[in-house]
Amino acid sequence: MSHDVHVEARNEAEYQHSRRKAGQAMRNQVTVFAVMIFLTFIAFAAVQAGFSAYLVVPLVLLFAGVQVGLQLYYFMHLSEKGTGIMQFFIYSGALVAFTMVLGFVTIVWI
Numbered sequence: 001m002s003h004d005v006h007v008e009a010r011n012e013a014e015y016q017h018s019r020r021k022a023g024q025a026m027r028n029q030v031t032v033f034a035v036m037i038f039l040t041f042i043a044f045a046a047v048q049a050g051f052s053a054y055l056v057v058p059l060v061l062l063f064a065g066v067q068v069g070l071q072l073y074y075f076m077h078l079s080e081k082g083t084g085i086m087q088f089f090i091y092s093g094a095l096v097a098f099t100m101v102l103g104f105v106t107i108v109w110i
Contacts (some may be wrong), residue, residue: 041065
């Protein structure tokens with residue numbers, strides 16, 4: 001029946017393993033968050049310092065790309081098992097978007 005619930009009891013070793021795994025995932029997320037804050041700080045400092053736009057724009061775009069990758073991998077849980085289909089669609093969409101932007105830039109410059 002639909003109201004019957006199957007409860008699986010875990011032994012102590014399984015419980016400790018899942019706690020260690022969750023703790024490691026939390027440490028990774030906090031570390032990545034700190035790295036992203038640091039990259040944002042560097043980007044703001046580069047803009048505020050008055051560096052040349054030829055240096056600042058690629059730097060900010062590079063840091064933005066790194067942060068998008070980190071957010072997808074750690075905060076959107078693409079590092080976990082079973083996310084192959086989602087990864088396929090995300091990377092396919094990124095490839096299509098890159099191709100379109102490259103095509104538009106080529107058309108504008110030629």
